[in-house]
Structures are given as C-alpha cells and as structure tokens.
Amino acid sequence: MNEYSLLIILLLISTLWFYFGNKTALSLKKKQLKLNSLPHYYGIYVALYSFIPALFSYLLILVFDGILFSNLIIEFVPKEILNSPDFNKIIVLAQIDNAVRGIYFGEQPDWVTIASNQMIEWNYHSLILNFFCSISLALGIGYLGFKNINEEFRSRNSVEKIIISLLGLSSIIAILTTIGIVFSVIFESLRFFAIIPASEFLFGLIWNPQFEGAERAGSGQEGLATYGSVPLFVGTFLISLIALCVSVPIGLFSAVYLSEYANKKERSIFKPLLEILAGIPTVVYGFFAALTVAPLMRNGGSLIGLDVASESALAAGFVMGIMIIPFISSLSDDVINAVPQSLRDAGYGLGSTKNEVITNVIIPAALPGIIASIILAVSRAIGETMIVVMAAGLAANLSFNPLDAVTTVTAQIVTILVGDQEFESAKTLSAFALALTLIVITLILNFYALHVVKKYREQYE
Amino acid sequence: MVINSNINNVKTKTIGEIFSKDPKIICRHVDVFYGDKQAIKDVSIDISSREIISFIGPSGCGKSTFLRCLNRMNDTIDTCKVKGTILLDKDDIYDEKIDVVPLRAKIGMVFQKPNPFPKSIYENVAYGPRIHGLSSSKEELDFIVENSLKDSGLWQEVKDRLNSPGTGLSGGQQQRLCIARAIAVSPEIILMDEPCSALDPIATAKIEELINQLGKNYSIVIVTHSMQQAARISQRTAYFHLGELIEVGETKKIFTRPKDKQTEAYISGRIG
Ligand SMILES: Nc1ncnc2c1ncn2[C@@H]1O[C@H](COP(=O)(O)OP(=O)(O)O)[C@@H](O)[C@H]1O
Numbered sequence: 001m002n003e004y005s006l007l008i009i010l011l012l013i014s015t016l017w018f019y020f021g022n023k024t025a026l027s028l029k030k031k032q033l034k035l036n037s038l039p040h041y042y043g044i045y046v047a048l049y050s051f052i053p054a055l056f057s058y059l060l061i062l063v064f065d066g067i068l069f070s071n072l073i074i075e076f077v078p079k080e081i082l083n084s085p086d087f088n089k090i091i092v093l094a095q096i097d098n099a100v101r102g103i104y105f106g107e108q109p110d111w112v113t114i115a116s117n118q119m120i121e122w123n124y125h126s127l128i129l130n131f132f133c134s135i136s137l138a139l140g141i142g143y144l145g146f147k148n149i150n151e152e153f154r155s156r157n158s159v160e161k162i163i164i165s166l167l168g169l170s171s172i173i174a175i176l177t178t179i180g181i182v183f184s185v186i187f188e189s190l191r192f193f194a195i196i197p198a199s200e201f202l203f204g205l206i207w208n209p210q211f212e213g214a215e216r217a218g219s220g221q222e223g224l225a226t227y228g229s230v231p232l233f234v235g236t237f238l239i240s241l242i243a244l245c246v247s248v249p250i251g252l253f254s255a256v257y258l259s260e261y262a263n264k265k266e267r268s269i270f271k272p273l274l275e276i277l278a279g280i281p282t283v284v285y286g287f288f289a290a291l292t293v294a295p296l297m298r299n300g301g302s303l304i305g306l307d308v309a310s311e312s313a314l315a316a317g318f319v320m321g322i323m324i325i326p327f328i329s330s331l332s333d334d335v336i337n338a339v340p341q342s343l344r345d346a347g348y349g350l351g352s353t354k355n356e357v358i359t360n361v362i363i364p365a366a367l368p369g370i371i372a373s374i375i376l377a378v379s380r381a382i383g384e385t386m387i388v389v390m391a392a393g394l395a396a397n398l399s400f401n402p403l404d405a406v407t408t409v410t411a412q413i414v415t416i417l418v419g420d421q422e423f424e425s426a427k428t429l430s431a432f433a434l435a436l437t438l439i440v441i442t443l444i445l446n447f448y449a450l451h452v453v454k455k456y457r458e459q460y461e
Numbered sequence: 462m463v464i465n466s467n468i469n470n471v472k473t474k475t476i477g478e479i480f481s482k483d484p485k486i487i488c489r490h491v492d493v494f495y496g497d498k499q500a501i502k503d504v505s506i507d508i509s510s511r512e513i514i515s516f517i518g519p520s521g522c523g524k525s526t527f528l529r530c531l532n533r534m535n536d537t538i539d540t541c542k543v544k545g546t547i548l549l550d551k552d553d554i555y556d557e558k559i560d561v562v563p564l565r566a567k568i569g570m571v572f573q574k575p576n577p578f579p580k581s582i583y584e585n586v587a588y589g590p591r592i593h594g595l596s597s598s599k600e601e602l603d604f605i606v607e608n609s610l611k612d613s614g615l616w617q618e619v620k621d622r623l624n625s626p627g628t629g630l631s632g633g634q635q636q637r638l639c640i641a642r643a644i645a646v647s648p649e650i651i652l653m654d655e656p657c658s659a660l661d662p663i664a665t666a667k668i669e670e671l672i673n674q675l676g677k678n679y680s681i682v683i684v685t686h687s688m689q690q691a692a693r694i695s696q697r698t699a700y701f702h703l704g705e706l707i708e709v710g711e712t713k714k715i716f717t718r719p720k721d722k723q724t725e726a727y728i729s730g731r732i733g
C-alpha cells in the first residue's frame with residue numbers, strides 16, 4: 001500500500017464508473033428512449049466526474065502533508081541543536097528524512113530516531129486519510145454523476161465543458177509559471193536595487209562586480225565593485241546587430257530562392273539542410289566561433305593591418321548570425337509561400353518580371369511575417385549565451401568597435417552564477433537585475449513586433 | 462514574323478465563322494497540355510480589333526486555359542505546354558525572340574477574384590506604368606492614374622482616398638480597380654476571366670457597363686459563366702466543350718440559332 005497503488009485504485013474506480021455509465025445509457029437506449037448523446041459520452045462523463053475531484057484531493061494531501069510535517073517535526077529537535085550557531089533546517093530535515101527511508105550514516109542520535117519514527121507514523125496516517133478521502137470522493141461524486149444519467153441529460157455537452165476546463169487549467173498553469181518566474185526575478189532584483197541604486201545600474205558605464213572584500217585579481221588591493229550595466233547592453237546590442245547583418249540578408253534571400261526559384265527537388269534538399277543549422281547545439285557554434293572563426297578573423301585582420309582582438313564581437317556576431325539564419329529563412333519561406341497565387345498572377349499579368357513580382361508584390365505582402373521572423377531572431381540573438389561566452393570574451397569593454405572584445409548580458413549572468421556564490425551579495429543579486437532588464441527589453445521588442453504586424457495587417461487585408 | 466499566306470486556309474471542325482476581316486489575334490491549331498493531359502485540342506480562331514468576344518462552356522472545358530495562352534500566362538505553370546501558332550498583329554507570340562514583358566503590357570488581364578495588391582489605390586494603378594517606365598514625372602503618373610480610374614468608373618468614388626489601401630474597397634470596386642490597373646499600361650487587348658463571378662448583381666451591372674465602354678477602344682476577350690452576360694455584352698461568342706472549340710459566331714446567332722447540338726444543349730441549360 002502506497003501512494004501509487006492509491007492512484008491506480010482511483011483509475012480503476014473511474015473505469016468502473018465508465019462501465020456503469022455506458023451500460024446504463026445502453027439500457028436506456030434499449031428501452032427505445034431517444035438518448036441525447038452517444039452512450040459512451042455518458043460513461044466518459046461519469047468517469048471524469050469521479051476521477052477529477054479525487055485526483056485533486058489526492059494531490060493536495062500528498063503535497064501539503066509533507067509541508068505540514070516538516071514544520072511539526074522541528075519540535076522534536078533538541079533545544080541545544082536548534083540554538084547552536086550552525087543550525088541548518090534543511091540539513092536537519094534531510095537527516096530525519098534519511099532515517100525515515102532507512103538510510104543511516106554512522107551513529108544515529110536518539111532524537112533522530114524518535115523524530116523519524118514519529119514521521120513514519122504521521123506519514124502512515126496521512127496515507128490512510130488520503131485513501132479514505134480520495135476513494136470516497138471517487139465513489140461519492142462518481143455516484144452523483146451516475147445519478148444524473150437519464151435520457152434527457154446532455155452528457156456530450158458536459159464532457160465538452162469538463163474538457164474545456166481541463167485545457168484552460170493547463171494554460172493557466174503555463175501562465176502562472178511564467179508569472180512566478182517573472183515575480184521571483186523582480187523580487188530578487190528589488191533586493192539588488194536596495195544595495196545598488198537603480199540609476200547606477202542603468203546608466204553606469206563600468207561593469208566590475210566583486211564579492212565584498214575580495215581583492216582585485218592580482219592587484220593585491222581590495223577592488224571597488226561597480227555595477228554599471230551599459231557596457232553589457234552595448235555589447236549585446238553590438239553582437240545582435242552583427243548577427244542580424246549576417247542573417248537577415250542571407251536568410252531572406254534563401255527564403256526567396258527556396259519559395260520562388262527552386263524547383264521541388266532543390267527545395268526538398270535545401271530546406272532540410274538549412275533547418276539542420278537550427279538543430280546544431282549552441283556549444284558547437286560556440287567553439288566553432290572561438291576556435292575557428294575568431295583566429296581566422298584575427299589573422300585576416302592582421303593581413304590587412306587591422307588589429308582584431310582574439311575574442312571579438314565580430315566573430316561572435318558572425319557565428320550567431322549563421323545560427324539564426326534558419327529562423328529567418330524558414331519562417332519567411334512560410335509567409336512568402338502563403339502570399340496568394342492571385343497576387344503573383346496580377347503582377348505577371350501586368351508584365352512584371354519575376355524579380356519585379358518578388359520585390360514589388362511578394363515581399364511587401366509578406367512583410368509583416370518577415371518582420372515577425374526577424375524580431376523572433378533578435379530575441380534569440382539577445383538571449384544567446386554559449387557563443388558569446390566562448391567567442392566574445394568576458395571583458396566588459398564599453399565599445400562600439402566590432403573588432404574589440406565585448407561581453408553581453410547573458411554571458412555576465414553565466415559568469416556571475418557559475419561556481420560558488422554568496423547568495424546575499426550584490427554580485428549574485430546583480431544577475432537578477434540583469435535578467436529583469438533583459439526580460440523587459442525582450443517584452444518591449446515583442447510588443448513592438450506585434451504592433452508592427454498588426455498595423456501592416458490592417459493595411460493589407 | 463512568318464506570315465503564312467494561307468493562314469485562312471485551315472481545316473477545322475469548329476462550326477461557324479472563325480475568321481475576322483480585321484484580326485488582332487490569330488490562333489491556329491492551338492493545343493495545350495498539362496503534363497500528359499490535353500486541355501485544349503486544335504483550336505483555331507481570330508479575334509478582331511475592338512470587338513468583345515465571350516468564351517462560354519461548361520466548367521473545366523478549357524476556357525481559362527485558352528485565355529491564358531493569349532498573354533502567355535501559362536508560362537508561369539511549369540507543367541503547361543502550348544503548341545500551335547498564336548499571332549498578335551502578325552507576330553508569333555510564342556517565338557523565342559518575343560519578350561513576355563512588353564507582350565503582357567500589350568495584353569492586359571483581369572482575373573476571376575479581384576486581386577488588388579496590398580498597396581494604396583494610387584499605387585495599385587501606378588504599378589504598371591512604373592515598371593514599364595511609362596511616365597517621366599510625377600505629374601504624368603498622376604495623370605495616367607486619374608485617367609485610368611476615370612475610364613474604369615472608379616474616380617468619383619475614390620478620388621478623396623487615393624492613399625487608402627486598395628484592399629479596403631468593396632468587391633466590385635476592387636474589380637474595377639483591377640481593370641483600372643490593367644488599362645493604366647495602355648494595353649490593346651484585355652483578357653477577362655469570369656470577372657463578375659465573385660460580385661453581386663449591382664456590381665456586376667457596373668462592370669458590364671464598363672466593359673461595353675471599353676469595347677470601343679480595346680479588344681476584349683471575356684470568359685463568362687453567365688449566358689445572359691455573354692448575350693448582353695459581346696458581339697461574338699465562342700462555345701468550348703472538353704477542350705474543343707465547338708462553335709463560334711455572332712452572339713445573336715449563337716443564342717437564337719445555334720448550329721451545333723452541343724451548343725444548343727448548353728445554351729438551353731442541358732449541359733452545365
Ligand atoms: N494548373 C493546372 N494543372 C493541371 N491541370 C490543369 C491546370 N489548370 C487547369 N487544368 C485542367 O485543364 C482543364 C481545363 O481547365 P480550365 O481551363 O481551368 O477550365 P475552365 O476555365 O473552362 O473551367 C481542366 O480539366 C483542368 O482540370
């Protein structure tokens with residue numbers, strides 16, 4: 001007897017209800033009564049009616065008994081441990097939990113044994129309670145549903161309603177998760193802004209996060225931490241811009257080629273090949289950028305007398321551009337294909353050449369979709385991390401020169417959070433402030449994209 | 462450039478008068494294939510200057526296909542092959558040396574569903590003159606646009622909103638916009654493929670009136686499903702059946718005294 005067998009019992013009960021519902025409906029039908037819905041809808045209705053409330057109570061008890069018990073069990077921890085300076089609730093709870101599972105590390109203190117026995121007992125009671133509640137709900141509410149069955153009952157519509165609410169619930173869960181993430185980022189950011197003023201963060205020109213009291217690498221002095229995020233956003237902007245300069249023309253042109261010039265066979269070869277680019281993991285792009293492209297650019301640059309940093313915005317942006325080509329080409333290809341043939345006919349009928357039809361008719365008509373695909377690519381570029389960490393460097397230089405090493409917001413978040421962290425420090429919290437700003441920027445971009453698309457759509461439809 | 466001296470010496474099964482004294486387009490033994498499937502079989506017919514001729518016949522008989530041969534719109538369909546001779550002013554339009562761009566400027570086309578570009582009303586009409594370089598100044602272009610819109614009877618309705626989108630007009634207005642767009646490049650011939658089939662009766666009446674007007678200056682070939690429409694607007698009518706041209710002649714004669722049994726059956730509503 002455990003939680004899983006209870007779940008199986010609940011499923012069995014609802015299957016039984018399905019059977020009874022179905023059977024009753026069939027027998028009504030046998031009596032020449034005209035049923036409102038197909039018989040199996042009655043079965044499904046009763047089954048769902050019994051299973052869903054039972055499942056809720058099951059999950060509720062399962063989640064909340066753990067929370068309740070871990071708070072109650074603290075009573076069993078001796079005072080001297082509770083008051084000692086290295087008391088850590090998580091470790092104590094883990095100790096008890098291990099004992100409950102029968103895992104022991106060395107000698108067990110008495111209080112752990114007592115607490116774990118108490119815990120086992122509580123768990124047992126809770127399981128019994130869960131069995132009782134869930135099964136009686138499954139039977140009771142199932143019975144109520146079963147009682148509803150008569151020839152006039154519209155089981156099809158009721159099943160529809162139940163399914164709609166399940167679907168709605170799923171989307172609410174997705175939305176709540178997003179909201180949860182955003183709020184946790186906001187709260188941590190507020191803690192950061194309590195230490196560092198927002199104006200310094202938003203307008204400061206030097207990014208040099210330090211742990212409190214840490215010495216500056218190699219300098220032997222205590223460094224001064226500064227959290228001016230401007231260089232990071234400039235770096236992000238610069239690299240994204242380079243990526244767009246690479247990907248927009250190539251992506252758009254290949255989309256035009258694929259949809260307007262390529263024949264079926266060429267299309268069936270080129271399109272999947274392009275889409276493979278989207279499937280390559282970004283780490284691979286990252287070391288391609290760092291180990292192949294960056295040295296190439298450095299050597300090429302020195303040949304023509306340019307001083308290219310060995311980690312440069314140009315290398316990272318270029319490779320990122322290649323990475324987002326398929327986003328632009330694939331989506332643009334779809335929207336170009338969706339331009340109605342009648343518009344092409346109109347163009348050709350007036351004596352346009354193919355090229356004129358593409359530039360004067362098809363691209364303008366597909367523009368909202370193309371813009372949307374570009375903005376999607378921009379969000380992708382802004383959020384991209386791996387390539388930047390590997391190829392652009394971590395030096396927070398404030399520079400608009402593509403040949404310099406720069407860093408981006410995401411790359412900094414990574415370096416801040418990799419390795420040991422002091423959770424309360426401004427350095428760690430700054431990652432949240434950076435993330436928040438990034439989220440806001442991406443949101444603004446997306447709203448703007450929607451706005452642009454809507455405006456064009458009104459004009460074109 | 463080849464002018465066949467015996468161009469009017471054709472063997473054809475078509476009943477009626479396929480020849481014209483003042484031919485603008487001369488079609489001889491035209492076959493059209495979609496892949497292996499033959500959609501047009503040995504069609505020979507003349508189309509005169511400044512006449513309105515309608516193509517009628519049951520769905521799928523090849524009216525649109527034949528119409529699209531006349532301005533080489535069939536070139537845009539990969540599988541489509543055209544055989545035979547089509548002369549425009551005595552030049553073979555399927556000659557290798559012929560450029561379809563000026564050809565299609567000479568032969569305008571209006572489609573079944575109104576298909577204005579997703580641009581402003583002005584830009585829709587200005588599109589053709591622009592790509593063919595017909596105007597050297599903004600004033601000249603304005604003039605062409607205004608005249609084309611006047612000729613298509615749309616000017617009064619749209620002159621105050623030339624910059625609003627063409628797609629915002631009503632169906633009938635859109636179709637007249639498409640006609641204005643076609644005549645803006647000063648074609649000599651206008652091909653219309655069921656131009657009223659997506660329109661309500663009032664819009665249809667306006668377009669028919671417009672076609673009658675245009676017939677004074679252009680040759681108009683119109684495909685139509687409506688016999689009444691053919692009777693109302695065209696001087697000559699050609700009846701197609703299963704890819705063949707069955708009968709051609711004066712509209713009046715075709716509708717009152719068809720010589721062919723199939724034509725009679727179609728006109729009296731027995732073939733749909
Ligand atoms: N693009 C195409 N590919 C293959 N077959 C076609 C195509 N267009 C038309 N056809 C075929 O050619 C025949 C004539 O079609 P169409 O000219 O459109 O007839 P209509 O305009 O008289 O209704 C039909 O049988 C049709 O199925």
Ligand SMILES: [Mg+2]
Binds near residue numbers: 524525526654
């Ligand atoms: Mg047709």
